[in-house]
Amino acid sequence: MANLKLSHIYKVYDNGHKAVNDFCIDIADREFIVFVGPSGCGKSTTLRMIAGLETITAGDMFIGDTLVNDMEPKDRDIAMVFQSYALYPHMTVYENMAFGLRNRKMPEDEIKERVLKAAKMLDIEDYLERKPKEMSGGQRQRVALGRALVRDPKVFLLDEPLSNLDAKLRAAMRTEITALHKSLKTTFIYVTHDQVEAMTMGTRIVVMKLGYVQQIDTPMNLYNEPYNKFVAGFIGTPQMNFFDVKLKRDGDDVHVTFTNGDSVTIPYEKVSKIHSRYLDGKTTAIFGIRPEHILLDKEGEGLKFIVTNVERLGNETIVHGKLGDHLGEFTMKDEGNNIIVKVVDRDDIEVGDVVYASPNPNKVHFFDAETEVTLMSRIPPYNTVEARVAPNGEMQLLNSLVPMPPVFTAPLKGVDCFELNVPPQAIVPGNDFHLKVARIEKVDDKRLAYLANGDVYLFALVGEDVKEGDDYGFSFLNEKVNVSVNGEVVLKALDDEISLIGRFSKTEIKENGERVLHFFYDIGDYLVETAPEHGYKINAIDGDACYKKEYRYTVNRDLVQFVDPTSNGLDGKVLELLDYGNVRFAKTEAFGQQFLLKVSPDFKESNVKIAFDSKDVSVYSTTIDMKIC
Numbered sequence: 001m002a003n004l005k006l007s008h009i010y011k012v013y014d015n016g017h018k019a020v021n022d023f024c025i026d027i028a029d030r031e032f033i034v035f036v037g038p039s040g041c042g043k044s045t046t047l048r049m050i051a052g053l054e055t056i057t058a059g060d061m062f063i064g065d066t067l068v069n070d071m072e073p074k075d076r077d078i079a080m081v082f083q084s085y086a087l088y089p090h091m092t093v094y095e096n097m098a099f100g101l102r103n104r105k106m107p108e109d110e111i112k113e114r115v116l117k118a119a120k121m122l123d124i125e126d127y128l129e130r131k132p133k134e135m136s137g138g139q140r141q142r143v144a145l146g147r148a149l150v151r152d153p154k155v156f157l158l159d160e161p162l163s164n165l166d167a168k169l170r171a172a173m174r175t176e177i178t179a180l181h182k183s184l185k186t187t188f189i190y191v192t193h194d195q196v197e198a199m200t201m202g203t204r205i206v207v208m209k210l211g212y213v214q215q216i217d218t219p220m221n222l223y224n225e226p227y228n229k230f231v232a233g234f235i236g237t238p239q240m241n242f243f244d245v246k247l248k249r250d251g252d253d254v255h256v257t258f259t260n261g262d263s264v265t266i267p268y269e270k271v272s273k274i275h276s277r278y279l280d281g282k283t284t285a286i287f288g289i290r291p292e293h294i295l296l297d298k299e300g301e302g303l304k305f306i307v308t309n310v311e312r313l314g315n316e317t318i319v320h321g322k323l324g325d326h327l328g329e330f331t332m333k334d335e336g337n338n339i340i341v342k343v344v345d346r347d348d349i350e351v352g353d354v355v356y357a358s359p360n361p362n363k364v365h366f367f368d369a370e371t372e373v374t375l376m377s378r379i380p381p382y383n384t385v386e387a388r389v390a391p392n393g394e395m396q397l398l399n400s401l402v403p404m405p406p407v408f409t410a411p412l413k414g415v416d417c418f419e420l421n422v423p424p425q426a427i428v429p430g431n432d433f434h435l436k437v438a439r440i441e442k443v444d445d446k447r448l449a450y451l452a453n454g455d456v457y458l459f460a461l462v463g464e465d466v467k468e469g470d471d472y473g474f475s476f477l478n479e480k481v482n483v484s485v486n487g488e489v490v491l492k493a494l495d496d497e498i499s500l501i502g503r504f505s506k507t508e509i510k511e512n513g514e515r516v517l518h519f520f521y522d523i524g525d526y527l528v529e530t531a532p533e534h535g536y537k538i539n540a541i542d543g544d545a546c547y548k549k550e551y552r553y554t555v556n557r558d559l560v561q562f563v564d565p566t567s568n569g570l571d572g573k574v575l576e577l578l579d580y581g582n583v584r585f586a587k588t589e590a591f592g593q594q595f596l597l598k599v600s601p602d603f604k605e606s607n608v609k610i611a612f613d614s615k616d617v618s619v620y621s622t623t624i625d626m627k628i629c
């Protein structure tokens with residue numbers, strides 16, 4: 001039994017190929033985690049790093065509370081089952097299962113007890129004296145599972161264990177492995193390229209593509225709320241339908257217009273999380289709808305298409321079709337505009353029929369045409385609020401007049417109208433604005449409030465005390481807001497961290513007759529001594545070149561301390577003070593770099609000395625996109 005933690009794990013192979021990028025996951029004890037994705041996406045590499053069969057380029061891996069980056073595979077208390085079974089052909093089933101235990105010098109009677117118990121669980125008791133070649137593929141895979149089982153490991157790793165089996169056996173073994181997981185009460189990590197295996201077995205699934213994690217979620221969340229078009233298309237068969245569309249809001253409706261000019265209408269309430277900039281009738285978005293979420297009619301409303309193929313699978317029928325061209329005619333040559341619909345208990349649809357498709361408005365998906373990221377995030381990334389500069393110089397927005405934060409003044413010089421892009425996290429209880437709470441939605445452990453702002457919603461994260469129907473009083477964290485004029489950002493929101501480019505150095509000091517290494521983050525004249533393990537980590541990744549290279553050091557703005565001029569620190573010159581109304585920052589220059597530091601309301605210094613704790617610093621490579629520690 002064990003929990004696992006992968007923290008910013010990277011794998012760069014010797015040939016420079018970056019196979020795994022910034023993989024982070026906390027796996028709870030007894031979870032069944034599935035890594036899924038197309039061939040080459042980095043699933044096996046990640047699994048092999050967990051097993052200790054592959055070195056980790058950067059990042060930390062914990063099993064339980066133990067850092068295992070450099071731990072030998074045999075000491076990790078992990079058992080791995082491979083696609084190829086990897087059984088010894090000259091040994092009997094019993095000997096194959098006992099082999100690892102005998103190597104560990106376990107007493108024979110205990111070995112026997114364990115092998116018999118595992119054989120019973122896997123229903124291979126009658127085959128213990130056979131050789132692998134006398135068994136079927138399914139039975140051999142059970143022996144491979146049994147060999148892992150007898151070791152009673154903390155974690156089971158399974159790498160495509162069912163790929164060599166035929167479809168029927170695969171389905172049966174899926175059920176058996178799930179049952180095994182339940183009875184063993186152990187952590188399982190399972191790699192597959194088969195989304196059906198992933199969906200049916202995993203408690204959580206990690207979807208990967210080209211070395212990047214796309215989404216980590218429960219099977220149902222992946223199906224209902226895919227983060228991007230890739231996940232949407234990967235999960236579910238037949239695949240989700242995708243169409244380029246334009247969306248136009250018209251009061252309570254949104255019209256979805258396809259490239260052929262046809263359109264369907266969806267109630268605005270169902271898609272209210274889509275940002276208004278996609279609802280102008282001009283911006284292309286990708287519309288996604290699963291085949292099982294389309295209603296088919298032989299006449300009436302909906303998207304007209306001609307049936308090109310019908311697959312009858314018994315209770316289910318898969319209908320393939322083609323939308324008409326812009327003249328409303330059908331041409332078989334046209335490559336695009338394909339549609340697939342899954343219907344249940346219908347046998348009245350024939351090839352050549354002209355039918356009408358109506359998407360279920362509760363099941364629609366929309367994605368950005370370029371980034372392919374969902375436009376319906378459970379927590380919308382930002383709200384756009386229209387604002388004006390009032391004659392007295394104050395800001396007029398959300399039916400309120402509030403003081404203009406002094407830093408907004410210069411970028412808004414000569415401007416009447418502007419927009420604030422406000423992330424839900426930047427809306428905090430306060431007295432600047434008041435809106436009615438139309439609805440509260442639970443999103444994991446957060447509460448998302450729909451604040452009624454005319455005919456759109458302002459989305460905010462609120463505490464337990466806020467209820468539907470309340471008049472909610474709030475303010476903005478001005479420094480977290482993007483200010484734009486005619487779509488151009490004129491003042492960018494601040495992120496939480498400051499970044500400094502520096503070097504990395506070491507000194508050797510004699511302590512009690514022994515030479516001891518000390519490592520430093522080296523920014524200008526400021527040396528921050530770092531824990532030896534971080535020093536060794538940087539050295540392990542970049543070799544001795546690390547003392548010649550530059551690194552990017554980031555630290556949370558709130559953790560930067562001001563120290564007195566005689567202390568160890570980085571000397572900075574204050575260039576100007578930036579007053580955001582609710583908070584002030586000093587724009588500071590040090591060692592040729594500029595950054596903003598949070599300062600108290602009465603701060604007046606022109607020179608500062610700052611310091612930070614090495615444990616609060618994150619180190620990034622400046623040559624490849626990689627967090628080192």
Ligand code: ADP
Nearest residue numbers: 013015017019038039040041042043044045046
């Ligand atoms: P998956 O298990 O998802 O099919 P892998 O983890 O096996 O993918 O591989 C991820 C990527 O890393 C692939 O592009 C593969 O070609 C590459 N790769 C795997 N092993 C090595 C290696 N030893 N050296 C260089 N590249 C490798």
